[in-house]
Amino acid sequence: ACGTPARQGAQPGAAAEDLSDTEKLLNFSNWPLYIDYDDAEEGRPSLEAFEDATGITVTYTEEINDNAEFFGKVQNQLSNGQATGRDVVILTDWMAARLVGLGWLQELDKANLPNVEANLLDNLRSPSWDTDRSYSVPWQSGMTGIAYNAAAIGEIRSMEDLLTKPELKGRVTFLSEMQDAMGLILLNMGKNPGDFTDADFEAAIDRLQGAVDAGQIRSFTGNDYAQDLVQGNIVAAMAWSGDVIQLQFENPDIKFIAPEEGLMLWSDNMLVPTGAAHKKNAEALMNHYYDPAIAAQVAAWVNYISPVAGAREEMEKIDPALAENPLIFPDEDFLAQTNLFKGMTEEEERKYNELFQQVIGA
Amino acid sequence: MARQSRQERAGRLEGDLQIRDVTKTFGAHTAVDDLTVTIPEGSFFALLGPSGCGKTTTLRMVAGLEEPTAGEIWLGRQDVTRLKPYRRPINTVFQNYALFPHLDIFENVAFGLRRRGIKNVRAQVEDMLGLVELAGYGDRRPSELSGGQQQRVALARALINQPKVLLLDEPLGALDLKLRRQMQIELKRIQTEVGLTFLHVTHDQEEAMTMADTIAVMNNGRIEQMGSPAELYDRPATTFVANFLGQCNLLRATAAPAGDDVALTVEGRRWAVPAARSSAAGTDVWVGVRPEKLRLTAAAGTAAPAAGGAGTTGSAVEPGVPAGANAVEGVVTDTSYVGVSTQYLVRVPWGQELVVFEQNAGVEGPVEPGTDVVVHFDGGHGFVLDAGGDGVRGAAPAEATVGAMT
Amino acid sequence: MARQSRQERAGRLEGDLQIRDVTKTFGAHTAVDDLTVTIPEGSFFALLGPSGCGKTTTLRMVAGLEEPTAGEIWLGRQDVTRLKPYRRPINTVFQNYALFPHLDIFENVAFGLRRRGIKNVRAQVEDMLGLVELAGYGDRRPSELSGGQQQRVALARALINQPKVLLLDEPLGALDLKLRRQMQIELKRIQTEVGLTFLHVTHDQEEAMTMADTIAVMNNGRIEQMGSPAELYDRPATTFVANFLGQCNLLRATAAPAGDDVALTVEGRRWAVPAARSSAAGTDVWVGVRPEKLRLTAAAGTAAPAAGGAGTTGSAVEPGVPAGANAVEGVVTDTSYVGVSTQYLVRVPWGQELVVFEQNAGVEGPVEPGTDVVVHFDGGHGFVLDAGGDGVRGAAPAEATVGAMT
Amino acid sequence: MSALAGLTLEAQQGGAPAPARKGRRRTAYLLLLPGALWLLLFFVVPLIQLAATSLYDPSGSLSTGYQMTFAFENYVNAVTAYAPHLLRSFLYAGIATVLAFLLGYPLAYAMAFRAGRWKNLMLLLVVAPFFTSFLVRTLAWKSILADNGPVVGILQAVGLLAPDGRLLATSVAVVTGLTYNFLPFMVLPIYASLEKLDPKLVEAAGDLYASPATAFRKITLPLSMTGVVAGTLMTFIPAAGDYVNAQLLGTPNQYMIGNVINSSFLVTLNFPLAASLSFVLMAIILLLVLLYVRRVGTKELV
């Protein structure tokens, strides 16, 4: 064995044979708490609507807990040009960028996406890593901030509290995604996550290391912080905005706050990996979710920022209060206090991840 | 007060091992049944009996490995009934030896000394290994020794502690015949040399007889008879003992007193046995006689010569049969040569087969099967037992017919 | 051509088992050494010898479980040397029985029949179980039987196949004395009943003597002597056989021919043994005499009466010693009562101890240790062996001194 | 089922193989072939591949590929960066092994000598949890030890735990989980070796003036040593490589080397690091095992 060759896909966008015309099937992998869910019916209304409308049977799997973890799971197949068995996956910008770079995504047929063409918010139309949205369609955007259980702990206001408050010792979780965790810590240290130096980063790492060593942080989690928060094993967590609002239905004491230092902003995208055999069905799904009424329906449940123009108007019909919620429909002022993590070179990404990895030990 | 009198009793018996009214039950089963026996200090005492009769259980109670359900065990002046095994001055040679496989021979033998905190054990252990003729074997493991050698290690391991009583539970049971006879001599020699009390369990009657001063024959948790080997062999008190200890011819008879003798009628034949050799009270009796006490003489009108070294001079009804001998005619049905002696089966008129041993001391050839003979014995060699109740006991099951076993 | 002549040879011996020049080596060790022996059809042949002498190996070669390194094995006219075990009309009763634990008794016994494709086995198996007195035990598992019963199943399992030859490898070795004697009778009975060839391996000389028509004594992979039990016992050809088969007194002597006798000088004493009973060529010899052939007579000037049933009439130098008897004076050092007989050790002037057996046939008490006696025997009971080379062999190791074993 | 008890131990019994006949050797190879091939192909070859991976250029990535540069410094870097995790792995595994021994020995002893007719039932209860996924059982521990769960409540009530104290997400929880998970592997071999022990030997020791404690120390324990060695190895080795317990019941401060290897392979895709850590782990384990086995003197095992 003399090394392993580069895993870049031979031709970016290489498509598998599309069986959509014969197989009315779609495998959809998503994060937990990321779609409308009717407890009483034990069903997902928007998805059922799609199935009813198209006759496509959707296998919906809540299997994505963390971008890197998911990538690790599927990268073997993708790098070998094999099917992963998934037709639509939802991943965050930076991970989507990596997949585009590796050529592991199928190019979308715009002709099948009229709703997207029509309703995609302008500010999301041309990210640097997929300038004409050939490979990706935004699913939701959201913010990384702090969630806490007000019944168990006094008010939490800042990252400073999270990192140092003794009452929180061992009862707070951080996110295992480097961009989330380090973004908030950089903010806490007065740095700009969108533009920082290696030294800034290292200082932030030291700060994090200090908190870990002190036993402040119980664990680094993916989406699974939600469970611990509800079960009471932790009283505060680094959390994603929409999740927390959903958790409030289970436990009204759980609050989401924007830390005093600021919020991180991100968006997740629907992607069709290479080897997926139902691209056309996937495109139908994307198009379905860009119907503003459907988008509003989803947003009303998940409480994330919808990328669909006209969703707010539709939301007015469903729940006017939600239409006013800045976490769902943020205005310019609100967005001003949010931050984006900087786009990294592969070199930087490796370096920062390695440092981060050593701190979280996994 | 009760305590006082006990101590008095004990005082009388310095160093003797006393088992007093001991009973041991396992669930519903009584393994040892109200056993009382005193084993004098320094004696070689053998406990003999069929499998399951309670021998091991008795030994284990003496060793302290089992607690009596009732009764007491005294060693000299000390009640040891409830003493832990490791506090008793009693050691055991286990069947199959129970040598510690992970310790070498030296450490096996030194084990007891070390436990008692004795420091300089080397000399003592070497001496003991010498005594059992295993000098130089100290650093072997038990598995590297032959059966006989292991046996001697087990002995040494127990003896080195100079116990008051040494218990031996069929210590030779696993050895083959030749080795067994040899170890018997060895054991007896060592007992004589060290002079301590041996309580020896065996089911081999020959072993018990050659080695022990006193034998107790056990059956069903009780002692049937106790005494010197000769006493037990010559005057068994029950048919069980008669059959268990060696071979025996037992014949049904009716008895009537006749002066110093008991007059017996055995299928019409008139026999006599000294009254002193009868323990029967009724008229229904067993007459017993050992095979080696029987003589064969050619029947009248037969040319065959008398077999065996029993050439006697004296007048008799049948030529060669002494006057006054108890005799019965019969025919030889089987002759088997066993080197030292020849064993004959003689069928008597009522169908019973008698066993006769003739030592091969002379040069005369054996009596051929089919020869008509007269079987006779001196009344002084017979014995008479009550035939009340239980019939013949102690013979091996498959041959539990009255009479002979080969 | 060679084949032709072999077949001719075989033709002469219908059904006999012939072992011809068979050698078996394991690595450097020769277990069986150029063994040749013919076992006549229908005979009970015993192979006797110390542990490790090659008995089992011989049997295994006959059974086909081991292949000879050299030599041939013929059964009647057929060379079976290389035949698979399951193609030979030979069956084995294994030591420890090797019963199939997962099959019941019935299926154990039926095993061989079923393998040979025999359909209706029930009647045959029932018969065979009857023969070994186990009728009704068919549906038990081997583990539910006693040792003796298991033994009989092993026998039945082999016998039911009506083999030409039945091999028995210490089939009684694991049984206790009493059961063993009983099984010996059983085995002998069955052999007589079914009349097939038994090749029986044992290390129990008494067993071999009571059961076999012919005994071969093996040592170090070779046969030392072969013959009828009486022949081997009465006229052993080597000191090994003399000592291995029963007990024996061996005395060093110088021999000189004297007519029909051999004149012997034993430490100055003049003895004689019939020339026919000597196999010695040189002058350096062993004189052998069995313990039961020796007589004890009170020494002159001693009041003690003659012991044993050897009351003889005849003039002698010492009173009670017959004329012409070979005699030596000595002192009794040990007396042990074993029921049937009493065993004496008599120390003669040059220190050797002789063993003497006296059957307890009379009522005389035993001779006490310390008594001065004369030991004597009829020359016709002695035998003379060459003393060239190897000294005394065959006695158990710990007593490899010249002379007696108890 | 007793065969199951013997599962981890036995092997050293060997038993004299039947004498080789002509052609039997070929049969032996034929019988061995499929299994041995399987192990060669899917155990040995992967290990070699892993060894190679451990020497790849550490700056390799999916997009650039991984070059074989014989980068032995990977080992140095891995050990320096993750020394605490390595240390913790062996510390936790060691403690768990000792605890499992202390708990497992009495259980095995009671099963062998005290259980009577309950013996088989007890054996059954030791084995049966194998069939309930260990993940499910470990998750059950998570709720047993939860901050507002019953155990914490009781311990706080009796004052053994501070009012704000907790069990979950502590070393205690991780070690408890490790001990629990590998306890059967300790119990079964010890039981198997005690089963074989002749109780007469213990009686003989008592007869020779050894008190029960001494008899245990001098006879029972030494004679069950094969089982103890097998059991400790069967506990220690997997425990040292485990990451599930640390992940479910611990915090980053409890993470063991298994967590690092796992996430390097599956999350951060740092294959050279993961591979070199794997080998460091194996090397240390083998070294400790050899030292231990030599010390305890049970040569038959390794």
Add this chain to the structure above:
Amino acid sequence: MATPRTAPRTSYRARRWLGRNLVSVVAALVLAYMLLPNVVVAMLSFNKPASRLSYDFNEFTWDNWLNPCAAGDMCAALGTSFRISLVVTVVATLLGTLMAFAMVRHRYRGQSATNVLIYLPMATPEVVMGSSLLTLFVAAGTQLGAVTVAIAHIMFCLSFVVVTVKARLAGLDPRLEQAAMDLYANEWETFRRITLPLVAPGIAAAAMLSFALSFDDFVITNFNSGTTVTFPMFVWGSAQRGVPPQVNVVGTAMFVIAVAVLVLSQLRGRRAPRR
């Protein structure tokens, strides 16, 4: 006078009882420790959780037992696990038994090498085994899935099978086979009628063990399963978003079934002597 005497006597008795039964008491406690999680799992299998994320006991219900497959893809995962474990059990038991026979019954060159080959996997941590196999599959470009999982499971079950069967085989008296040959059974019949039935309990134990190890494996599976979801993988995944109570139904059912099967086989074994 009697009162002060009886009190210490009772405590003496209690102490004596404890002294005698200490081991049994400790053993019972340890057994309780070993079974505690199973008790919790059994309880939770009857729980109607307050919400999808909660794991606390809330309300008793039979629903989970009545609808075990209501929990997403759990039943599919369970099926996958069963299928894989069955294949693994058959193949590993077969190959391992053959190896054990070769190792006990034959002499050949490379015996110690074979021994190392058998023992080393047992001395290798699962992460290492799983990851190294992954490296191989990646390098060979093998599609990860049920097949690779089965390959991996067979690999680590082999050692356990060999050791278990070897133990049984070594304890088998070779004279039984010789006796069969002596009684006209040829090699094949001897194997079928004597060797196999006598070694069968060992083989059965090995098979049972293989099944349990394979069914329960998470670590090695996680490395090599690709998109295939086995039951443990499902549990692991669902642990991140709330374990459905049906998982506890499966855990409890497996436990009960295992106990039942073992008890039945014991009872059958005991009754077998009577034909």
